Amino acid sequence: MRVKVLGSAAGGGFPQWNCACRNCKGIRERTLNASARSQCQIAVSGNDADWFLLNASPDLRSQIENTPELHAGAGGRTSGTTAPPSILRHSPIAGTVLTGGDLDQVLGLLLLRELEPIHIYATPGIRCLLTEHNIFFYMLSREPWQSVWTDIVPGQSFRLATARSSSYLLCEPVSLSGSFPAYVHGNGTAHLSAKEASLGLLLESSPGGGRLAYFPTVREVEVRLLELFDSCDLLLFDGTFWSDNELARVQRGVRTATEMGHMPISGPDGSLNRLAKLRRPHKIFVHINNTNPIVDKDSLEHRQVADAGWEVAEDGWEFRLQRPNQARCC
Amino acid sequence: MRVKVLGSAAGGGFPQWNCACRNCKGIRERTLNASARSQCQIAVSGNDADWFLLNASPDLRSQIENTPELHAGAGGRTSGTTAPPSILRHSPIAGTVLTGGDLDQVLGLLLLRELEPIHIYATPGIRCLLTEHNIFFYMLSREPWQSVWTDIVPGQSFRLATARSSSYLLCEPVSLSGSFPAYVHGNGTAHLSAKEASLGLLLESSPGGGRLAYFPTVREVEVRLLELFDSCDLLLFDGTFWSDNELARVQRGVRTATEMGHMPISGPDGSLNRLAKLRRPHKIFVHINNTNPIVDKDSLEHRQVADAGWEVAEDGWEFRLQRPNQARCC
Numbered sequence: 001m002r003v004k005v006l007g008s009a010a011g012g013g014f015p016q017w018n019c020a021c022r023n024c025k026g027i028r029e030r031t032l033n034a035s036a037r038s039q040c041q042i043a044v045s046g047n048d049a050d051w052f053l054l055n056a057s058p059d060l061r062s063q064i065e066n067t068p069e070l071h072a073g074a075g076g077r078t079s080g081t082t083a084p085p086s087i088l089r090h091s092p093i094a095g096t097v098l099t100g101g102d103l104d105q106v107l108g109l110l111l112l113r114e115l116e117p118i119h120i121y122a123t124p125g126i127r128c129l130l131t132e133h134n135i136f137f138y139m140l141s142r143e144p145w146q147s148v149w150t151d152i153v154p155g156q157s158f159r160l161a162t163a164r165s166s167s168y169l170l171c172e173p174v175s176l177s178g179s180f181p182a183y184v185h186g187n188g189t190a191h192l193s194a195k196e197a198s199l200g201l202l203l204e205s206s207p208g209g210g211r212l213a214y215f216p217t218v219r220e221v222e223v224r225l226l227e228l229f230d231s232c233d234l235l236l237f238d239g240t241f242w243s244d245n246e247l248a249r250v251q252r253g254v255r256t257a258t259e260m261g262h263m264p265i266s267g268p269d270g271s272l273n274r275l276a277k278l279r280r281p282h283k284i285f286v287h288i289n290n291t292n293p294i295v296d297k298d299s300l301e302h303r304q305v306a307d308a309g310w311e312v313a314e315d316g317w318e319f320r321l322q323r324p325n326q327a328r329c330c
Numbered sequence: 331m332r333v334k335v336l337g338s339a340a341g342g343g344f345p346q347w348n349c350a351c352r353n354c355k356g357i358r359e360r361t362l363n364a365s366a367r368s369q370c371q372i373a374v375s376g377n378d379a380d381w382f383l384l385n386a387s388p389d390l391r392s393q394i395e396n397t398p399e400l401h402a403g404a405g406g407r408t409s410g411t412t413a414p415p416s417i418l419r420h421s422p423i424a425g426t427v428l429t430g431g432d433l434d435q436v437l438g439l440l441l442l443r444e445l446e447p448i449h450i451y452a453t454p455g456i457r458c459l460l461t462e463h464n465i466f467f468y469m470l471s472r473e474p475w476q477s478v479w480t481d482i483v484p485g486q487s488f489r490l491a492t493a494r495s496s497s498y499l500l501c502e503p504v505s506l507s508g509s510f511p512a513y514v515h516g517n518g519t520a521h522l523s524a525k526e527a528s529l530g531l532l533l534e535s536s537p538g539g540g541r542l543a544y545f546p547t548v549r550e551v552e553v554r555l556l557e558l559f560d561s562c563d564l565l566l567f568d569g570t571f572w573s574d575n576e577l578a579r580v581q582r583g584v585r586t587a588t589e590m591g592h593m594p595i596s597g598p599d600g601s602l603n604r605l606a607k608l609r610r611p612h613k614i615f616v617h618i619n620n621t622n623p624i625v626d627k628d629s630l631e632h633r634q635v636a637d638a639g640w641e642v643a644e645d646g647w648e649f650r651l652q653r654p655n656q657a658r659c660c
Contacts, residue, residue, distance in 0.1 A: 017394045018421045018446040020403035028401055036395075058441060062392060064347045065366075071358055073350035089581050091348045103440055103469060110433055111388060115581065116348040134464040138513040139433060143583070183468040250418040251445065253473070 001205035006063035008313040009037035010289040011104030040287040046205040053096035056108030095119030113139040125196035174200040210321020216287040239285025331535035336393035338643040339367035340619040341434030370617040376535040383426035386438030425449030443469040453526035504530040540651020546617040569615025
């Protein structure tokens with residue numbers, strides 16, 4: 001399985017348009033030892049030809065252009081839909097799996113609208129939020145073959161596959177203790193099931209070769225999660241905030257990391273401590289907020305993360321997962 | 331008045347994610363004498379400090395980062411709202427004026443959501459489409475001071491200004507014979523007034539100095555428009571398509587340029603011919619589709635446009651409008 005990190009930042013990206021914090025100022029002025037990052041976006045492939053996105057970031061247009069494997073013409077038509085034959089338009093992107101409904105997880109769907117077939121895997125709750133409460137999404141269903149939505153159920157594995165290939169990726173959605181996005185308010189959404197709000201994903205390539213855990217939004221790590229992570233070769237984990245009150249230092253009236261559904265990295269209940277005993281996976285922080293000191297490679301926090309065996313993802317990184325237990329960063 | 335072209339392409343940008351036409355293939359392979367373009371986005375300022383956007387493109391995040399004048403900290407807080415004082419977050423972007431509701435004109439609004447005040451000027455019809463039919467927009471109204479919507483009326487000029495400056499830009503919305511976006515379908519939108527669907531904008535800086543016509547979506551040019559354009563120093567005009575059936579050559583089942591609300595550049599009813607007698611304005615094509623042959627600087631079509639006194643906008647261009655009649659490209 002190939003795993004490409006198209007974007008590694010939290011919502012807003014790094015730098016963030018309205019932010020003049022030390023990190024954002026430093027990267028604009030080139031005084032910080034750090035890389036700019038677009039909003040979190042992963043792409044996976046089990047056969048080098050068909051690619052599946054994990055979520056759909058608002059930066060997807062430039063992320064696709066920065067990734068030759070995803071260029072139109074690079075892989076030819078991959079969808080098994082009944083779309084009429086296109087003359088010069090097609091994409092190696094066969095589909096996307098949504099882990100939640102936050103704008104930085106879903107806005108990119110609306111960038112994939114140019115009458116191109118796309119297969120979208122989401123819980124019924126997330127699908128309902130998007131398609132029944134936003135008429136923008138009609139742009140993905142102007143033709144019956146354009147977007148295909150498949151409901152997914154936490155705990156039930158499903159295959160990510162295309163009609164033209166016998167290979168597939170097996171995907172298991174894992175329900176997390178998250179909440180629906182902040183735009184869900186008032187009436188009309190009481191029927192939504194909380195267990196459909198926020199997912200982690202386990203992906204396995206078949207036949208043979210590698211197991212990935214993608215968990216970009218984690219409020220707490222229960223024992224069952226530790227066991228799941230230790231069954232994987234590669235863990236892409238929530239690296240949003242270093243500390244719980246980080247955002248309040250740059251903007252008043254904001255919530256803590258935990259209130260926003262992200263466990264901080266530091267502290268006794270932070271991810272460095274809670275995940276210290278993992279043995280198997282290659283551990284990578286993704287979804288890194290612009291305020292997080294670990295983006296600065298010269299910071300004490302960056303060194304602390306590295307000393308604990310973690311890496312801090314950057315845009316463009318790629319991993320090739322192979323059995324036996326190996327994750328290789330190119 | 332300063333006029334910055336942050337993006338010059340039509341919806342989808344250039345190259346477009348799912349397109350392998352001659353232009354898109356050529357620019358990816360660096361065999362075409364052309365510049366990549368992000369989706370159409372203009373920013374204007376009358377005082378070098380407060381900036382107003384014309385529409386809000388899906389590429390706005392990278393467009394802001396590519397434009398130092400729009401960086402957080404470059405101009406300080408510009409809004410006259412009652413927002414609580416921010417510590418390290420603010421933006422020189424004071425507001426945006428919408429000319430329509432197409433996704434490539436409005437999606438960028440949702441990128442301006444990080445609890446930052448923003449003033450949005452739109453017709454009631456467009457405002458209703460966005461805010462009452464897409465719960466995503468709740469992200470712009472989580473706090474009472476966050477987004478301020480001002481209804482605008484075709485033919486009635488209004489001031490683009492901020493509380494901290496005495497200078498302003500005068501903006502006159504001009505109703506065009508366009509239609510509401512393709513996502514407007516079915517019931518519930520019959521009350522929308524067609525004259526609110528698509529606008530051109532006339533902007534004038536005061537005191538003194540320059541008049542801009544921004545018309546990125548024009549189906550037909552009536553005599554009244556010719557007169558308006560000839561009252562301006564700079565005309566940014568719909569350069570979407572070269573010919574009426576251009577898109578059908580790369581994708582089946584699509585509409586003609588005219589059906590999509592864009593007059594082509596070529597032909598007896600095209601813009602080159604219809605606007606040939608303009609005397610005053612500096613004439614620039616914007617909103618250029620990835621399929622348009624004028625993006626290729628070596629093409630006959632590009633030469634034909636240049637011979638007719640037009641220029642083809644590229645991302646990053648800037649104009650400074652001054653009286654007497656001068657538009658200077660930096």
